[in-house]
Amino acid sequence: MYGYSFNNILPTTSYEVSVIFDIEGFGDEIQVSTWLPISNERQEITNEIQETGVFGVTQLNDATGRRVSWTAQAVTGKKLIRYSFEARGKAIQFDIDPEMVVPRDLPPSVYQYLNSTAAIQSNHPQILDKADELTGSEERFLPILTSIFTEINGMESRPFKGLTDALTTLKLGEASCNGKSRLFVALCRNKGIPARLVGGLIMDQGSKKTTHQWAEVYMGGFWVPFDCLNGHFASIPANYLELYKEDNFLFSRTANIEFDHLFIIQPKLVSNPKLASELKSSAFNTYLMWTAFEKAGIPLSLLKVILLMPLGAMVVAIARNVIGLKTFGVFLPALIAVAVGYTGLLWGMLAFVLVIVIVSLMHYPLERLGMLYTPKMVIMLVTVVIAFILLSIIGIKMNYTELAYITLFPVVVITITAERFARTVMEEGYEDAIKITIQTLVVVLGAYVAMNSTTMEAIFLAFPELFLTIIAAMLLLGRWIGLRVTEYRRFKWLVR
Amino acid sequence: MMKWFKKRKEIDQVALGINERNLKLVYPLNPRKYFHLADDKVLTKAILEEQKVSVAEQFMVIESVGDITEKWAATPRKSCVIKPSKGSGGGGILIVDYDEENGWTKGGKPISEDTIERHIANIIFGVFSFGADDKVLIEEKIIHHKTVTNLCHLGIADVRVIVKEGEIVMAMLRLPTKSSDGKANLHQGAVGVGVDIETGILKKVFDLQSYAEIHPDSGQQITGVQLPDWPKVLDTCLKVDAAFPLNYLGIDIAFDQHKGPMVLEINVRPGLEIQNVNQDGLRRTII
Numbered sequence: 001m002y003g004y005s006f007n008n009i010l011p012t013t014s015y016e017v018s019v020i021f022d023i024e025g026f027g028d029e030i031q032v033s034t035w036l037p038i039s040n041e042r043q044e045i046t047n048e049i050q051e052t053g054v055f056g057v058t059q060l061n062d063a064t065g066r067r068v069s070w071t072a073q074a075v076t077g078k079k080l081i082r083y084s085f086e087a088r089g090k091a092i093q094f095d096i097d098p099e100m101v102v103p104r105d106l107p108p109s110v111y112q113y114l115n116s117t118a119a120i121q122s123n124h125p126q127i128l129d130k131a132d133e134l135t136g137s138e139e140r141f142l143p144i145l146t147s148i149f150t151e152i153n154g155m156e157s158r159p160f161k162g163l164t165d166a167l168t169t170l171k172l173g174e175a176s177c178n179g180k181s182r183l184f185v186a187l188c189r190n191k192g193i194p195a196r197l198v199g200g201l202i203m204d205q206g207s208k209k210t211t212h213q214w215a216e217v218y219m220g221g222f223w224v225p226f227d228c229l230n231g232h233f234a235s236i237p238a239n240y241l242e243l244y245k246e247d248n249f250l251f252s253r254t255a256n257i258e259f260d261h262l263f264i265i266q267p268k269l270v271s272n273p274k275l276a277s278e279l280k281s282s283a284f285n286t287y288l289m290w291t292a293f294e295k296a297g298i299p300l301s302l303l304k305v306i307l308l309m310p311l312g313a314m315v316v317a318i319a320r321n322v323i324g325l326k327t328f329g330v331f332l333p334a335l336i337a338v339a340v341g342y343t344g345l346l347w348g349m350l351a352f353v354l355v356i357v358i359v360s361l362m363h364y365p366l367e368r369l370g371m372l373y374t375p376k377m378v379i380m381l382v383t384v385v386i387a388f389i390l391l392s393i394i395g396i397k398m399n400y401t402e403l404a405y406i407t408l409f410p411v412v413v414i415t416i417t418a419e420r421f422a423r424t425v426m427e428e429g430y431e432d433a434i435k436i437t438i439q440t441l442v443v444v445l446g447a448y449v450a451m452n453s454t455t456m457e458a459i460f461l462a463f464p465e466l467f468l469t470i471i472a473a474m475l476l477l478g479r480w481i482g483l484r485v486t487e488y489r490r491f492k493w494l495v496r
Numbered sequence: 497m498m499k500w501f502k503k504r505k506e507i508d509q510v511a512l513g514i515n516e517r518n519l520k521l522v523y524p525l526n527p528r529k530y531f532h533l534a535d536d537k538v539l540t541k542a543i544l545e546e547q548k549v550s551v552a553e554q555f556m557v558i559e560s561v562g563d564i565t566e567k568w569a570a571t572p573r574k575s576c577v578i579k580p581s582k583g584s585g586g587g588g589i590l591i592v593d594y595d596e597e598n599g600w601t602k603g604g605k606p607i608s609e610d611t612i613e614r615h616i617a618n619i620i621f622g623v624f625s626f627g628a629d630d631k632v633l634i635e636e637k638i639i640h641h642k643t644v645t646n647l648c649h650l651g652i653a654d655v656r657v658i659v660k661e662g663e664i665v666m667a668m669l670r671l672p673t674k675s676s677d678g679k680a681n682l683h684q685g686a687v688g689v690g691v692d693i694e695t696g697i698l699k700k701v702f703d704l705q706s707y708a709e710i711h712p713d714s715g716q717q718i719t720g721v722q723l724p725d726w727p728k729v730l731d732t733c734l735k736v737d738a739a740f741p742l743n744y745l746g747i748d749i750a751f752d753q754h755k756g757p758m759v760l761e762i763n764v765r766p767g768l769e770i771q772n773v774n775q776d777g778l779r780r781t782i783i
Binding site for chain 2: 321324374423426427428429432479480481482483484487488490491492493494495
């Protein structure tokens with residue numbers, strides 16, 4: 001309808017993943033091997049960094065994936081290997097044609113995925129009986145896979161440590177991810193369906209040691225994923241990171257070491273990398289506007305601010321006219337929210353409060369000096385600027401560089417804020433000024449959240465026509481005669 | 497929960513909020529192009545004097561910083577009120593007294609001419625009128641009617657009357673307190689007293705927290721007191737309403753011992769606290 005897909009416009013989640021290996025050697029040559037993730041259609045790996053220290057690196061790509069070995073001679077004491085990357089995954093879901101039949105002929109390379117192995121005992125009589133019991137003489141993929149999947153998915157899940165083979169899983173009727181996946185693969189292979197294990201990581205925020213295994217079935221030229229433990233049928237979610245194929249352990253190592261590992265995963269929302277190219281191909285074209293601005297040398301961040309400013313202003317309008325909050329100025333909270341966008345929330349809020357504190361401290365002494373209004377304002381502004389610069393320098397000297405961000409708080413906004421605050425103090429006193437300050441801060445926070453949401457940004461960039469809905473909402477608000485939320489409290493006296 | 501909803505609904509029915517006041521009263525009844533007639537007190541006074549409405553005697557108007565010294569020197573050495581012509585909410589009003597012996601005083605304490613002149617300059621710079629340049633209005637200090645001074649000794653007490661399209665809608669007396677620094681603004685600590693508009697008899701005293709029958713500072717009985725010259729107050733309000741092409745007004749009137757009710761200023765966006773003071777909603781006026 002719009003000429004682009006919504007999924008390519010909305011921001012996606014990207015994960016910063018670190019794997020940390022703690023290795024202690026005792027004087028011998030040591031080696032640790034594992035698999036590193038590969039970018040493919042459903043996962044994208046970027047910003048890979050290997051910090052290996054004394055270890056030499058060898059890499060080798062084969063059918064199982066990208067194998068890496070870290071080797072070092074005569075290692076004594078604790079060593080650290082750190083491997084980090086950014087991963088962006090995509091959820092995948094296959095639709096299976098209900099009439100598709102399990103084929104007799106397969107590509108030669110796939111036949112190996114029908115073999116019975118030590119841990120996937122697909123030819124064992126008990127596996128055979130189970131396969132017959134579940135699927136009978138059925139020959140179509142969908143009913144076979146549904147029966148097997150439902151059976152295994154219904155089994156008790158247990159956090160078993162280590163390897164559970166297919167037969168044990170069948171006998172116990174319960175298992176962890178690898179046992180369930182092996183039984184699934186064994187039953188599939190028994191029915192003549194090529195299947196294999198996949199190993200990887202479920203990317204959730206936090207740190208963990210646990211890895212995950214699921215299964216893949218070869219069907220119509222595709223390897224289709226199944227996760228019997230977490231109930232994903234012909235699908236896997238976006239936070240599944242694939243590391244290797246087939247029945248392997250993720251880590252292997254020489255026996256002469258102490259070894260430990262830890263995954264640290266940090267998700268973050270990032271704008272969709274396909275955003276620009278998606279918009280380019282749409283009929284109603286904001287992308288043209290972007291390129292025009294870019295050619296003129298105007299930073300895109302400025303365009304974003306301009307495009308999202310109405311959203312911030314709408315937040316202010318709702319806060320004032322519906323909730324009944326008082327703020328310094330009509331658009332000042334939205335402007336401060338933009339400023340806070342540059343400095344970050346913490347430093348922005350701190351800068352705002354700092355301005356207020358400085359102005360309050362200076363107000364009375366300057367008032368006593370008997371100064372005219374405008375020169376007094378200039379003195380206050382200069383003091384604020386000096387304080388900001390001092391703070392930045394102190395921050396840098398003390399190696400606390402974030403403190404320097406405070407200088408990004410735009411001076412114009414400082415001026416207006418300080419001036420409005422000082423005026424409110426003069427007209428209505430400190431108490432009211434501080435109350436309005438707090439309410440302004442609340443509205444700033446609201447505007448900041450609305451304007452800094454990557455989702456809002458993407459939606460407004462993709463559908464600039466949404467500005468019309470802001471106008472529509474404001475037309476309604478402009479004719480709305482209801483009491484403001486705070487007025488219910490104010491007029492409580494009218495009802496006994 | 498049900499009780500809460502019921503209470504909200506009841507408030508909805510009686511209370512006039514800012515949104516509704518603006519949309520149903522201020523915008524349709526007070527054309528914006530005439531706002532300046534009410535917002536500029538010098539202009540307001542000129543119109544009222546022409547209509548023979550009683551106002552405080554004007555001593556001086558100062559419009560530019562360069563004129564301050566000269567014009568202040570030419571201002572009569574008499575107790576006076578110095579205020580911004582376009583101020584709002586009672587901000588920037590300075591009341592000074594003069595006598596031969598002590599010179600200029602403010603609330604009994606000496607005040608230097610420098611301080612006064614600086615205040616005048618601040619007014620012209622627009623400190624009290626949202627940044628726009630302003631004029632300074634210097635006028636006679638009203639000698640309060642003894643009925644009013646009996647109620648309160650500090651500052652200027654005045655009565656606020658709401659008039660809508662030739663009809664008196666609601667009224668309250670505003671009494672300064674110690675904590676309001678002599679100002680008659682409810683949000684600066686003054687108290688409001690409901691007024692029966694038929695008779696001019698005072699109702700309860702409201703200080704934004706609770707209702708009472710006495711003045712919070714002096715303990716003087718207030719409820720039940722009859723305001724002086726009440727028929728003349730009502731008559732004055734109707735005259736003011738007729739004099740302006742504005743039809744929803746808050747008219748502030750002071751009681752002078754000798755000259756009777758006197759119009760201080762008129763307001764095109766009269767505040768809503770008067771509803772709490774009278775324990776009566778303004779919504780009924782628009783239904």
